[in-house]
Amino acid sequence: MAADEDTGLPASLATAWGFKARPSKGPKPGLSLDRIVAAAVGVAAAEGIGAVSMGRVAKELGASPMSLYRYVGAKDELYILMQETVMPAPPGPLPDGAEWRTGLTRWARAQRAVFHENLWLLRIPVSGPPASPKSVAWMEHGLAVLDGTGLDEATKLGVLMLVSGYVRNEAMLMSDLDAAITARGHSPEEVMRRYRRTLATLTDPERHPAVTRVLESNALDQADEPDADFEFGLEVVLDGVAALIARRD
Template sequence: MQDDSGPALPPAIEHVWGLRGRPPRGPRPGLSVDAIVDAAVRVADADGLAAVSMSRVAKELGAATMALYRHVGSKDELLTLMVDAGYGPSPGPSASDQDWRAGLTRWAWAEHDVLRQRPWLLHIPITGPPITPQQLGWLEDGLRCLESTGLAENEKMSVILLVTGYVRNEATLTAQVAEGSRAAGVEPGELMPAYRRTLSRLADPARFPALHRVLAAGVLDQDDDPDDEFTFGLDRILDGVETLVRARASAGAGR
């Protein structure tokens, strides 16, 4: 007989789904999984993911480090719970008057805003597909945006993977450039002009003619608005999805 119960879930996952609580062994009064996660998120928001440790979180709560392990079995468990809490609830399904493209654009911008506000989320390794309640809520709402497209279910999943991959990549690039600029002492708005001056000195026009045409056009005279860059890339991705949607509709009409 086939066992449909599935593999055993990590305690952290069972907790966020309310499947079971970690049995207490004389825990400090007031200490709970939720309180520990909230404290860890506060530390990450203030000082970045590198500052998060079991001892730092315990200090935040005024508790002994070992007391935390009665509720959260390891730092990896804590990180899993932090991702769920850090993302928070999804923006919800798109409004009834929105088409799939408007809905998916709204969904992508919502994820974009979370990752801009909490770039430490980008430093937590992805070890598998989403499984926590908040993450599955985001996935559900993204898929619901595509309900009217006529795409196959596997295609809808692929579209969501493509869009969220773009959002994460853009957020990672933006965060890394900002960190690098701060470390180099470059003032906001001066990164591209400084880069242009450097390229003008280093890049031989005979060897890099295409690059010099970019320089001559003034493309690097000022920093781009990151939101403009995000909009450009997202629109191009959705243009491709729209082409696929139209192709599937044409194929369906021809049957």
């Protein structure tokens, strides 16, 4: 990743933070960084992040691929600018008297909403800790929510990594499952019924007593609501954070 000569930052971050000057005029009339990023977001939303390339974005804009490099130095720089474009500001301040759990729940739900609205974000490789303007703003908000918990700063960062990791993993899993269900043309309920029949065929009480107990219960009778699954998992994660806070106290 090339670095900006003036700041020493990777060029992608220097551009996102506004340290790197954006060209005011380009070789093609009407071409601008904002238009390039918007076109890239459009391609990702329609075809997935794998379809985003300088050539593909240039085709959308009716420009040559080389003309884009006047504005964007590389694809990883474009990725960061795309993320900055679709990422909203973090949730506003907590109401007076609200506790950390309320704030972290709202923080997690808001992140999940961003992923579900922009599933292509989940496919961008994670290349390092938060360093772009909006990702740092989200980190700032999450850390502020944990003020007053008694946790040290390193532990607060660990809590945010745990919660954001859960959110990202859940969003990716639900995205993959939804895509698979859509491709098969079955409803979630039918998929669960088929899975139940498959398990019943492949297992027996002697070798798989725990699975048998699940089959004999109503746990696989119908598909759970995705929101309910997310809330259940989030509550379990936050229960662990609450236990950590109590132990530190």
